[in-house]
Amino acid sequence: MTETTRAHIFVCTNKTEPECLNRKLFGTSKFYASDVLEVKSGDLLFLLNVNSDVLYGIFRAKSDGRQNIVPEAWKGKYPYQVEVEPIGDVQAVKDAKKALQKSGVEWHKPLSASMAERLLTFFSYEGSEYLKEAKEKWGLLTPQKVNNKQFSFAEAVSELEEKPPFEATTLWDYPRQRYGKIPKGNNKYPGVTPAFIIWNMIQRYTEPGDLVLDPMCGSGTTADVCKEESREVICYDISPTRPDIVQNDSRKIPLPDNHVDMIFIDSPYGDNIRYNEHPDCIGKISSETETFYEELEKVMSECFRVLKPGKVIGWLIGDQWVKKKFTPVGFNVYQSLSRHFDTVDIICVVRRGQASHTGLWYNRARRFNFFLRGFKYLFIMRKPSQQPEKQEKRNIKWAFYDRNRTKTKSS
Numbered sequence: 001m002t003e004t005t006r007a008h009i010f011v012c013t014n015k016t017e018p019e020c021l022n023r024k025l026f027g028t029s030k031f032y033a034s035d036v037l038e039v040k041s042g043d044l045l046f047l048l049n050v051n052s053d054v055l056y057g058i059f060r061a062k063s064d065g066r067q068n069i070v071p072e073a074w075k076g077k078y079p080y081q082v083e084v085e086p087i088g089d090v091q092a093v094k095d096a097k098k099a100l101q102k103s104g105v106e107w108h109k110p111l112s113a114s115m116a117e118r119l120l121t122f123f124s125y126e127g128s129e130y131l132k133e134a135k136e137k138w139g140l141l142t143p144q145k146v147n148n149k150q151f152s153f154a155e156a157v158s159e160l161e162e163k164p165p166f167e168a169t170t171l172w173d174y175p176r177q178r179y180g181k182i183p184k185g186n187n188k189y190p191g192v193t194p195a196f197i198i199w200n201m202i203q204r205y206t207e208p209g210d211l212v213l214d215p216m217c218g219s220g221t222t223a224d225v226c227k228e229e230s231r232e233v234i235c236y237d238i239s240p241t242r243p244d245i246v247q248n249d250s251r252k253i254p255l256p257d258n259h260v261d262m263i264f265i266d267s268p269y270g271d272n273i274r275y276n277e278h279p280d281c282i283g284k285i286s287s288e289t290e291t292f293y294e295e296l297e298k299v300m301s302e303c304f305r306v307l308k309p310g311k312v313i314g315w316l317i318g319d320q321w322v323k324k325k326f327t328p329v330g331f332n333v334y335q336s337l338s339r340h341f342d343t344v345d346i347i348c349v350v351r352r353g354q355a356s357h358t359g360l361w362y363n364r365a366r367r368f369n370f371f372l373r374g375f376k377y378l379f380i381m382r383k384p385s386q387q388p389e390k391q392e393k394r395n396i397k398w399a400f401y402d403r404n405r406t407k408t409k410s411s
C-alpha cells in the first residue's frame with residue numbers, strides 16, 4: 001500500500017453482508033490479514049457485495065485493523081477486522097464491478113490514491129468536511145483531473161505488481177526474484193531465493209505475528225518478506241550479509257525446543273556456488289558425497305527440535321548435473337527430511353534467471369544430449385503434532401473412463 005493511500009474496499013457476500021452492516025464491522029480471512037492490519041482509524045472504507053454487485057459507501061474506520069475485535073462475528077471465519085461508521089447516509093452503487101473496472105479501480109488490491117479518488121466520484125459527498133480534509137491530507141487528485149482522465153494508469157499497473165500470485169497448484173512460477181516496490185534480499189547474491197516462494201509459504205502456513213525462522217538466510221529475502229507481512233523473523237547465516245542476520249552454524253540453532261511457527265530454508269545444493277569463504281559453509285561440500293547429506297541432516301534435526309509441533313518447514317533444493325553426472329540432490333534431501341517430518345506436499349518451482357539459461361547453454365544441452373536444470377523442489381513438511389491426529393474416513397469418488405471414452409462414476 002502506498003503512503004498516500006488511505007482508502008480500502010472490503011468484500012462481502014449476501015451471507016456475510018448483514019453482519020457487516022449491523023455490527024458496523026468489516027472482516028477478512030487471514031489471506032488479506034496484512035492489508036487489514038494496515039488500516040488506520042480514520043481511513044476511508046467501502047464494502048463490495050460480490051453476489052448482489054452492490055458497492056456501499058462511504059465509511060470511515062473507527063478503529064485500526066486488528067485481529068478478533070469481535071471473535072464470534074461470522075463464526076470466526078473472518079478474524080481480521082475493523083470497526084466502521086458511515087460518513088452521512090450509506091449509499092449503494094449498483095452494477096459496481098463494471099463501474100469499478102471502467103474506472104480502473106482494482107477492488108481486490110489495496111487502493112492507490114488515484115483509484116481512491118475515482119471511487120469517490122461514485123458517491124455524492126459534497127457537504128462532507130471530513131472528506132474535503134481527507135482529500136487534502138492524503139493528496140488525492142482533483143476531480144477535474146479525474147473527469148479529464150488525467151489519472152496515471154502506470155500507478156495502477158505498478159500497484160498490480162504489489163504482491164505475487166497466491167499459488168493454487170503444485171507448479172509455481174514467477175518471472176522475477178522480487179515483487180512490489182521494496183527489494184526482498186539482494187538479487188545479486190549468489191543463489192538468492194525468489195521472494196514469491198517465501199510469500200506463498202507464509203500466507204499459507206502462518207498468521208501475522210507468528211515467528212518464522214530462516215537458518216541459512218543469505219542476503220535476507222526471508223527477513224524482508226516477513227517484515228512486510230507483519231511476521232516476526234529470526235535469521236541466521238554462517239556468513240551474515242547484514243546486521244539483522246545473526247552469525248550461526250545451522251547445525252546447532254540457539255533456540256529452545258518447540259519455539260518457532262514456521263521454518264523456511266534454501267540450503268546449498270552442493271558445492272556449485274561459492275557463497276563465502278567461511279570454513280563451515282556447507283556449500284563447500286560436494287552433493288556427490290555422503291558427508292553433504294550427513295551435514296544437512298544435522299540442520300534438519302535442529303529444525304525439527306525448534307519447530308512447534310504441527311507446524312511446517314519449507315525446504316528448497318535443486319538437483320545437480322555436472323560433468324556428465326546427474327545427482328538427485330532433491331530426492332536424497334527428501335529422504336532425510338521424511339525421516340523427521342510428515343509430508344504436506346511437494347512443489348515444483350520453475351528456475352528462472354539461471355546463469356546457464358542462455359542460447360549458448362541451450363545449444364550445448366541439445367548438442368551434447370543433456371538437460372539444463374528447469375526446476376527446483378520445495379518440500380513442504382510438517383512436524384507431527386503431539387495429539388494423535390483424528391483419522392477421518394475418506395470417501396473418494398473417482399471418475400473412471402472406459403475404452404470408448406464414456407465416463408462412469410464409482411465411489
Ligand SMILES: C[S@@+](CC[C@H](N)C(=O)[O-])C[C@H]1O[C@@H](n2cnc3c(N)ncnc32)[C@H](O)[C@@H]1O
Nearest residue numbers: 191192193216217218219221238249250281282
Ligand atoms: C541458497 S543460499 C540462501 C539464499 C537466501 N535464502 C537468500 O535469498 O539470499 C544458502 C546459504 O546457506 C548459508 N550456509 C551454508 N552453510 C551454512 C551453515 N553451516 N550454517 C548457516 N548457514 C550456512 C550460505 O552462507 C548461504 O548464504
